[in-house]
Amino acid sequence: QVQLVESGGGLVQAGGSLRLSCAPSGLTFRPYAMGWFRQAPGKERECVSTITRSGGNIYYADSVKGRFTISRDNAKNTVSLQMNSLKPEDTAVYYCAVRVLSIATIAGLRFPDRYDYWGQGTQVTVSL
Numbered sequence: 001q002v003q004l005v006e007s008g009g010g011l012v013q014a015g016g017s018l019r020l021s022c023a024p025s026g027l028t029f030r031p032y033a034m035g036w037f038r039q040a041p042g043k044e045r046e047c048v049s050t051i052t053r054s055g056g057n058i059y060y061a062d063s064v065k066g067r068f069t070i071s072r073d074n075a076k077n078t079v080s081l082q083m084n085s086l087k088p089e090d091t092a093v094y095y096c097a098v099r100v101l102s103i104a105t106i107a108g109l110r111f112p113d114r115y116d117y118w119g120q121g122t123q124v125t126v127s128l
Contacts, residue, residue: 003026003117004022004023004024004025004098004120005119006020006021006121006122007021008020008021009094010123010124010125011125011127012125012127013126013127014087014088014127015085015086017082017083018083018124019082020081020083020094021078022034022078022080022096023076024078027077027098029100030074030077031053031077031100031116032052033050033052033098034051034072035049035050035059035070035079035097035098035099036049036050036094036096037095038093038094038124039093039095039121040091043092045095046061047111048061048064048068049061049064050109051070052109053072055072057109058070059109064083067083067084068081068082068084069081069082069084079096081094086126087126088126088127090124091124091126093123093124094122094124095119095120095121096119097112097115098115099115100116
């Protein structure tokens with residue numbers, strides 16, 4: 001059974017940094033894509049960043065470009081999200097997601113329903 005465990009969330013002041021990590025267990029293969037999504041209270045889950053197996057396709061939401069960096073360790077099947085210059089509007093529960101198979105259109109990786117496995121989420125709170 002595949003399980004994704006996120007870590008690294010917490011409370012930070014605006015302008016600070018956090019690093020999220022996702023460590024899957026039960027994965028016996030290298031998934032095609034891994035990503036980070038977030039959901040704030042009263043809002044839909046949105047894509048923050050995704051990365052494909054080769055690292056050749058990386059996506060960032062406009063709201064985090066230049067501040068967040070996604071990375072992937074294929075040997076360990078882990079994915080991380082370095083978040084710098086955090087803003088109060090980054091406050092949300094952050095979820096790690098894994099897609100097993102390739103996808104016809106890379107842009108499809110921005111949609112939550114394209115993913116096969118999800119973590120339970122880690123809270124990120126950015127205060128003024």
